[in-house]
Amino acid sequence: MALLQSAQESALGIGSAQRSGPFAQWVSRNAAILLLGLFMILFPAIANDFFLRQIAGWTMILGMIALSLTFLAGYGGMVSLAQMTVAGLAGYMIAVLGVSSLPKVSLFWPWWAAVPLAIVIATAFGTLAGALSARTEGIYTIMITLALATSFFYLTLQNWPIFNGFSGFTTIPAPHFLGVDWGKAVPLYYLILFFAALSYAVVLYVSRAPFGLALQGVRDNPRRMEAIGYNVTAHRIAAYAFAAVIAAIGGILLVWQNNQISPFSVGVDVVINLLIIAVVGGLGHPIGPFIGALIYVMLRTFALDALVAVGLDGRRFQTLIGLGFLVIVLFSPDGVVGIWRRLRERARSSQRTSRR
Amino acid sequence: MSTVFGEGEAARGGGRTDAFGRWIGHHPIWALIIAVAVIFFVWLVLAPWPAGFEDVLGKKLIFINALFNGITLGGLYFLVATGFTLIFGLMRNVNLAHGSLYLFGGYMGYEAGDLTGSWLFGYVIAFISCAIVGMAMQFLIFRRMEGQDLRQTLVTLGLSIIFSDLMVWVWGGNAIQIDTPDYLEGPVPTPIIVAVKSSGETVFLYYPLVRLVIFAAAVAIGVGMWLALNRTRVGVMIRAGVDDRNMLSVLGYRVQLLFILVFAFGAGLAGMAGIVGGTFQSLSLGEDSHFLLASLVVVIVGGMGSIPGAALGALIIGVSEQIGTVYFQNYSTVLSFLIMVIVLALRPQGLLGRR
Amino acid sequence: MSSIAERMAAAGTGNAIELRGVSRRFGALAALSDVTLSVRPGERRAVLGSNGAGKTTLLNCVTGDFPPTSGTVRFFGEDVTILPPHERIRRGLRRTYQISLLFSRLSVRDNVYLACRGVSRGRFSFIRTRASDGLMQSVADLISLVHLENVAERPVGELAHGQQRQLEIALALAGAPRFILFDEPAAGLSPTERSDLVAILTALPAHIGYIIIEHDMAVALRVVESVTMMHNGRIFKEGTPSEIEADPEVQELYLGSSGHA
Numbered sequence: 001m002a003l004l005q006s007a008q009e010s011a012l013g014i015g016s017a018q019r020s021g022p023f024a025q026w027v028s029r030n031a032a033i034l035l036l037g038l039f040m041i042l043f044p045a046i047a048n049d050f051f052l053r054q055i056a057g058w059t060m061i062l063g064m065i066a067l068s069l070t071f072l073a074g075y076g077g078m079v080s081l082a083q084m085t086v087a088g089l090a091g092y093m094i095a096v097l098g099v100s101s102l103p104k105v106s107l108f109w110p111w112w113a114a115v116p117l118a119i120v121i122a123t124a125f126g127t128l129a130g131a132l133s134a135r136t137e138g139i140y141t142i143m144i145t146l147a148l149a150t151s152f153f154y155l156t157l158q159n160w161p162i163f164n165g166f167s168g169f170t171t172i173p174a175p176h177f178l179g180v181d182w183g184k185a186v187p188l189y190y191l192i193l194f195f196a197a198l199s200y201a202v203v204l205y206v207s208r209a210p211f212g213l214a215l216q217g218v219r220d221n222p223r224r225m226e227a228i229g230y231n232v233t234a235h236r237i238a239a240y241a242f243a244a245v246i247a248a249i250g251g252i253l254l255v256w257q258n259n260q261i262s263p264f265s266v267g268v269d270v271v272i273n274l275l276i277i278a279v280v281g282g283l284g285h286p287i288g289p290f291i292g293a294l295i296y297v298m299l300r301t302f303a304l305d306a307l308v309a310v311g312l313d314g315r316r317f318q319t320l321i322g323l324g325f326l327v328i329v330l331f332s333p334d335g336v337v338g339i340w341r342r343l344r345e346r347a348r349s350s351q352r353t354s355r356r
Numbered sequence: 357m358s359t360v361f362g363e364g365e366a367a368r369g370g371g372r373t374d375a376f377g378r379w380i381g382h383h384p385i386w387a388l389i390i391a392v393a394v395i396f397f398v399w400l401v402l403a404p405w406p407a408g409f410e411d412v413l414g415k416k417l418i419f420i421n422a423l424f425n426g427i428t429l430g431g432l433y434f435l436v437a438t439g440f441t442l443i444f445g446l447m448r449n450v451n452l453a454h455g456s457l458y459l460f461g462g463y464m465g466y467e468a469g470d471l472t473g474s475w476l477f478g479y480v481i482a483f484i485s486c487a488i489v490g491m492a493m494q495f496l497i498f499r500r501m502e503g504q505d506l507r508q509t510l511v512t513l514g515l516s517i518i519f520s521d522l523m524v525w526v527w528g529g530n531a532i533q534i535d536t537p538d539y540l541e542g543p544v545p546t547p548i549i550v551a552v553k554s555s556g557e558t559v560f561l562y563y564p565l566v567r568l569v570i571f572a573a574a575v576a577i578g579v580g581m582w583l584a585l586n587r588t589r590v591g592v593m594i595r596a597g598v599d600d601r602n603m604l605s606v607l608g609y610r611v612q613l614l615f616i617l618v619f620a621f622g623a624g625l626a627g628m629a630g631i632v633g634g635t636f637q638s639l640s641l642g643e644d645s646h647f648l649l650a651s652l653v654v655v656i657v658g659g660m661g662s663i664p665g666a667a668l669g670a671l672i673i674g675v676s677e678q679i680g681t682v683y684f685q686n687y688s689t690v691l692s693f694l695i696m697v698i699v700l701a702l703r704p705q706g707l708l709g710r711r
Numbered sequence: 712m713s714s715i716a717e718r719m720a721a722a723g724t725g726n727a728i729e730l731r732g733v734s735r736r737f738g739a740l741a742a743l744s745d746v747t748l749s750v751r752p753g754e755r756r757a758v759l760g761s762n763g764a765g766k767t768t769l770l771n772c773v774t775g776d777f778p779p780t781s782g783t784v785r786f787f788g789e790d791v792t793i794l795p796p797h798e799r800i801r802r803g804l805r806r807t808y809q810i811s812l813l814f815s816r817l818s819v820r821d822n823v824y825l826a827c828r829g830v831s832r833g834r835f836s837f838i839r840t841r842a843s844d845g846l847m848q849s850v851a852d853l854i855s856l857v858h859l860e861n862v863a864e865r866p867v868g869e870l871a872h873g874q875q876r877q878l879e880i881a882l883a884l885a886g887a888p889r890f891i892l893f894d895e896p897a898a899g900l901s902p903t904e905r906s907d908l909v910a911i912l913t914a915l916p917a918h919i920g921y922i923i924i925e926h927d928m929a930v931a932l933r934v935v936e937s938v939t940m941m942h943n944g945r946i947f948k949e950g951t952p953s954e955i956e957a958d959p960e961v962q963e964l965y966l967g968s969s970g971h972a
Contacts, residue, residue: 079506139505139509140660142509143450144652144656147652147656151693151696155687158685205837210834216814221813221814223776225797225825225829227776228825229800229801229826230829235835268649275510315525318517318520318521319521322515322516322518322521325510326511326518329507329510330497330511
């Protein structure tokens with residue numbers, strides 16, 4: 001069973017000699033993702049505001065936050081349910097430090113002061129989550145991070161001085177800079193696209209750097225890693241810190257897109273949905289969480305109509321999600337990425353047989 | 357070394373008192389501090405408070421009520437957490453559907469009680485319906501995923517989502533309260549002094565009977581489980597299975613049957629706890645997450661796979677939650693959260709857990 | 712913490728490994744009782760004994776996998792009793808495991824790379840290692856040393872048992888080891904593979920000492936200059952290979968009863 005399959009990328013840059021040049025090789029190997037990138041860049045030309053915000057924006061933001069989970073779970077073997085909480089904390093800090101509808105709480109700092117501090121605070125929390133779970137056996141990580149996430153939810157719900165209880169914060173605008181209002185649909189789309197693409201590329205690259213390879217070693221055999229000179233606990237905590245930065249940026253973009261945040265942005269169901277997104281997409285490759293996010297967002301947007309069309313109660317969306325998740329865990333635990341890999345393997349082996 | 361049933365100390369060759377004595381010998385200062393704290397606390401509870409105290413700590417009535425509420429809440433948490441820790445201890449399955457089982461049992465108990473007018477009969481129905489669900493889960497699904505701990509946990513997650521949604525469909529989003537039966541209704545006098553009136557008359561604490569009865573029942577169940585696990589053949593098998601699962605199948609015991617039994621029992625307990633919770637508080641959507649969280653925190657603090665740990669953790673978390681609610685309104689969950697963080701930082705395996 | 716200069720100065724004067732009064736209990740079971748042992752830098756020693764004699768526990772105490780319940784462990788003069796394993800490895804200690812502990816989902820090259828990287832700088836680096844980096848050359852050298860060039864890119868999970876054991880040795884040779892602990896390196900090897908193993912061990916540079924735990928006396932006695940026999944968690948006898956082979960007590964206790972020759 002390959003639930004936490006490692007990302008088997010090409011060898012450390014030592015490619016075999018081929019007839020075409022290295023750049024052409026690189027393009028052909030990565031054709032799919034490059035085409036996707038091109039499509040995403042041109043997307044605003046064909047899409048309206050609804051598709052930009054509700055579909056693409058949400059997909060990329062949820063994808064980013066889920067990417068932080070995929071990084072920890074897929075490359076590190078640590079299933080952390082605290083990533084949505086890290087993102088939510090960053091979002092809350094933007095509301096508290098920056099502009100919102102509540103002058104008695106918000107500090108109204110400019111965005112260039114609020115954003116770094118929000119990222120720092122959220123990353124500190126993510127690192128704390130790591131420090132608390134890193135010394136325990138793998139299966140406890142889910143429990144501990146879920147407990148942390150749920151505690152944070154109750155904190156935001158019950159606390160009024162800082163988090164404004166169940167009302168949360170509204171009217172949180174995205175900033176203006178470089179003469180652009182980044183809150184408008186198209187600029188915000190490109191801002192989100194930039195960070196989503198950047199986080200994807202960084203995770204993919206880092207996975208084969210010493211940091212990423214060491215993390216995979218820690219996943220596969222922590223005892224052996226200690227015995228070849230690695231401080232396993234330090235590596236785990238560092239991984240949490242790295243993942244937290246990605247989640248924090250996702251959380252800030254989330255708040256700029258939604259213009260509001262409340263306890264229900266970090267509730268248990270949202271936290272768990274993020275895990276579902278990561279698992280369904282596939283934990284074995286950084287594109288997995290984005291695939292999972294797309295599926296989730298499409299379902300969430302269109303499921304109501306689809307369910308009603310089939311004669312079922314449109315409100316049973318969560319049951320649908322749960323069933324879909326169960327199907328994946330039972331029949332293809334490595335998610336959509338796993339299905340794709342198996343299809344490619346089958347295509348390759350049938351190509352080989354047909355060539356003989 | 358059997359961790360589930362507090363056998364660790366005994367197995368180290370000496371018995372519990374020996375280890376305790378050794379600890380006092382090694383840490384005389386800490387032992388003194390703890391002894392003083394315990395004595396102070398006992399005095400705080402039993403004696404009437406002198407005038408100055410009330411100015412600082414508020415009325416003793418509030419404190420005592422919070423304390424008793426916390427202890428009885430601890431009884432409820434013990435019932436829920438013990439099933440959770442039993443399932444993990446034997447099957448290494450983090451059952452994230454445990455909260456759903458709690459809620460389901462509560463709802464079923466409510467319906468049964470409504471139908472028959474008997475509160476106690478509700479417990480029977482709750483236990484049976486949850487046990488059946490638990491058996492089905494183990495037999496139909498988890499049996500095929502032996503050894504894949506993470507995958508089993510993810511399945512419980514998926515199931516909890518579906519269960520949760522289906523329960524909303526059937527019972528809606530409104531809160532349901534289970535009525536306390538007449539024979540348990542009302543407060544009873546206790547020997548705890550609340551205050552001394554200026555006339556010299558002592559005022560004693562009156563506390564709801566139902567909460568005392570349920571706490572007593574939780575203790576009885578805990579003791580019963582301890583006896584069952586230490587004195588019966590099935591209990592021995594369970595303890596052996598917790599220590600070394602492979603040995604169990606090698607010795608020829610029908611491991612799967614044992615798993616089904618344990619899952620059913622753990623689920624049934626959670627279901628019965630649902631009725632308790634429905635009587636103490638209420639049942640509604642969201643309570644499944646709440647009690648799953650409670651199970652998680654109790655077991656993290658008390659120690660995974662340890663039933664005495666579940667009892668200790670439940671007591672600590674129950675009391676701290678009530679104290680937090682009464683004295684720190686805006687930060688009530690923070691106290692339990694801090695306790696969990698401190699335990700994780702200082703002793704990651706939990707207070708009574710073993711690595 | 713002593714500086715590198717201090718440590719290097721100490722190396723020439725004292726023992727590489729020194730155990731004093733080391734005991735290790737698991738509950739009521741005493742796996743090691745009051746073991747005192749010294750090994751000089753560059754010395755090759757075998758630790759022999761029947762199952763349960765405490766050999767692997769001894770190794771675990773030296774590497775730090777399990778701390779001793781009492782006693783001290785010194786490595787090149789430095790007290791490492793409470794140091795975590797990774798700190799000891801960075802000071803030049805290495806070990807292999809009785810059952811290969813490898814990274815089954817990574818390739819052979821990645822496994823060796825991790826071992827080399829583990830004892831050098833840049834463990835947390837976010838920059839990928841260039842092919843021209845000296846580290847990559849060391850990786851390639853190690854792979855050829857254990858004859859695994861043909862399978863260098865394959866995931867370790869797909870290797871044969873013998874190949875995995877060879878990789879296990881390669882991991883212990885990474886970086887600049889000063890002392891290696893081999894835990895039953897010949898376990899499950901074919902006769903050809905065993906002679907390969909003997910060749911690798913005898914070809915190691917003279918400054919690298921090692922302790923080898925083995926059941927296979929034929930392999931063990933050919934590659935060492937001194938032997939420590941253990942029984943029931945205690946040191947039973949010490950001497951040269953020929954002395955131990957000829958000793959009647961050893962024959963009765965170990966060779967005779969377990970039938971290994």
